[in-house]
Amino acid sequence: MITRSEFIEVAPEGWVQTAREQRDRGLAALDYLTAVDRGGAIEILAHLVMPGTGDEAMLAASVPADAPRIASLLGVFPGADWHERETAEMFGIEFLDRDGVEPLLLRAVPKRSPLRRETPLPERVGTTWPGAEEKQRRRRRLPPGVREEWVDPDG
Amino acid sequence: MAESTSPPPRRGVIALLAEDCTSCMLCVRECPTWCISLDSHTEEVAQEGSRRPTKVAVLDDFRIDYGLCMYCGICIEVCPFDALEWRPEYDYPAENRAALVYDRESLTAWRESK
């Protein structure tokens, strides 16, 4: 059985309508909703699946990183509740036209959204990486998961 | 008393074949928990018939911290020289964190594990 798989780019204004259209044509299961920080823009992703056949669609909407707002999908998929709460606390996304966006996994809303690119991961920055090869006089490498802008150039 | 009827694990502990290690540090860099580290130095070895000596990496020490190891096996997969291998020993607890850091000698000893 061949399943169909689509990637649908959506303008933020059409987010709810597109989700409703896809749901009404059979992709009735919201698998997950999350986000990716692309630098300058945050891409909100909703993965929809057709129960039984496995047909899928990935809806993607891009919002500016400094104005991260998008409509909530609660009216179309009640199951989006926890996904939106997690995406809100991890990326700092504001989901419009809904309430009850309290943190799902973290104990409080963090000052800096943990999964944003500019939020450093202190454990990785502050731990000596065994792979740094300082002894071999080669160019000092950064460990995986550490961005150059997190590291103090003089430190 | 209950007896174990399950077969020995394939992934019990990781052993080192130091003679095959070139200190390339691929395992060190790829380890997700940063639990591997090694010390090495380079030596010049004169080669007969060659005008210049060759630089050879010599492994001094190799450590795996089994308190951090998540037994993913990425180090074994990535080693270009097959200098790391799985061994079935699974019972090696410790009374403190430092005792879980195995050095070259103890990692080599794991090769005998059945």
Place this chain on the structure above:
Amino acid sequence: MEVTFCSLLRRTTMWGSGPRTIASLRFMWRLTSRPSARVEVVGAGLACCALEVEAAQAAGFLQSDPGGEPEPGPSILIVAGTVTTALEPAIERMHRELATRGPVQVLAFGACSTSGGPYWDAPTVRNGIGIGIGIGIGIGFGSGESGFPVAGYVPGCPPRPEALNAELERLVDAMVSQ
């Protein structure tokens, strides 16, 4: 009073606007291979390692406590899984309550309770339940001053049930011989 892990969780942890109730779970056993040793084995099953502790019970290494009032005496607290900052108070409370009944030996079962394991770099994860900053490779943000005196660390991700049984036998033998 029966000490159940999640009743402590209910009382000590707050999420959002108020305490939430988690389904009550019981993890109290005796070690099958040491029937005459009166040592209570209590499991704090926090993550995947909990399944290996349950497998140890299924394999017969551990026997369910028949129930009723727990007697005074020594106990072993198995911390099996990732200790997050949210859950730390519950584990500490569990340890305190067990300590009112007798000496408690803490067993760190698996990589997470030993060092934070695969989640060592997460800000919400404690790098192991031992006291102080662990020595060894890769330990940067350690456990700090708080923590438990750990009687044994069982490496593995997760360790096998047989490894748990072997370590429990060692701990019980050491406790009984004192």
